[in-house]
Amino acid sequence: MASPTRFNLTEHSPTFWRVTFDNPPVNLVDGAFTDELNELFSRAEGEDVSVVVFDSADPEFYLAHYDLSAKDELDHVLAHPEEVHPYTALLTRITKLPFATISSIRGIARGAGSEFLLDTDMRFASREKAVIGQFEIGISAIAGGGPATRLPGLVGRGRTFEILYGGLDMDGARAESYGYVNRSFPDDELDGFVDELASRISSFVLQTIRDIKHFVNVATLRPDAEFKDQMDAFWAAVNRPAQQHVAERLFDAGLQQRGDVERDLPQWVTRFQYSPDSEQD
Numbered sequence: 001m002a003s004p005t006r007f008n009l010t011e012h013s014p015t016f017w018r019v020t021f022d023n024p025p026v027n028l029v030d031g032a033f034t035d036e037l038n039e040l041f042s043r044a045e046g047e048d049v050s051v052v053v054f055d056s057a058d059p060e061f062y063l064a065h066y067d068l069s070a071k072d073e074l075d076h077v078l079a080h081p082e083e084v085h086p087y088t089a090l091l092t093r094i095t096k097l098p099f100a101t102i103s104s105i106r107g108i109a110r111g112a113g114s115e116f117l118l119d120t121d122m123r124f125a126s127r128e129k130a131v132i133g134q135f136e137i138g139i140s141a142i143a144g145g146g147p148a149t150r151l152p153g154l155v156g157r158g159r160t161f162e163i164l165y166g167g168l169d170m171d172g173a174r175a176e177s178y179g180y181v182n183r184s185f186p187d188d189e190l191d192g193f194v195d196e197l198a199s200r201i202s203s204f205v206l207q208t209i210r211d212i213k214h215f216v217n218v219a220t221l222r223p224d225a226e227f228k229d230q231m232d233a234f235w236a237a238v239n240r241p242a243q244q245h246v247a248e249r250l251f252d253a254g255l256q257q258r259g260d261v262e263r264d265l266p267q268w269v270t271r272f273q274y275s276p277d278s279e280q281d
Contacts, residue, residue: 063113115145138269144234
């Protein structure tokens, strides 16, 4: 595969790979991210990979969220409603990859970033430096990547509503207590634990890993068809005045740039909430 532009690949061994997100300024998810990961997964499926760890080169941002400036993408989605969005397809593919996947979370993982880690097999977080949440209600949109389907099995119905209705962040310790992540660790212990676990998994017979994943998926995965409707609802919201009102003001304030807006997004969205009178501002 060509050299990726959204992440770095480290092949620790033929069975243990690491994907390190590296897409300044804030590690946005976009079409290139999706394409490059699909290409990587196709290569990994043809080799003897047993485990892939996903982490970030930026200690402040794991995956900030989806690139909300993708106007051409919105136009395509609205013109082709029959298509499954590529990011939806990528997320459902992750759940079925024939090897173990681990998110090692340090920094902000909101929106599409949170949705990404929810589709990996295991999630481990820095207690102090992980920031996880679904902020989309604050921009008058549904979370499109399937957390309404993924979260109830992890955190329960009530906490799913709290996460999606509240649109607030949680740190690694709270995420652990809710079941959003497997475990959280003091920041200086996270890498050592994840590396030790991944190395252990990589030493086992690949077919056994594949068999375990198959039977856990049979017991836990929802039908793929559920996810298309959620992503369609997200992009429909992006085309409405309410979302555009908030997004325009957030971009003016510094959205998708390294700064206070991205660091404290759930609080910034409350400054620009939409009402019919807003169109006259």
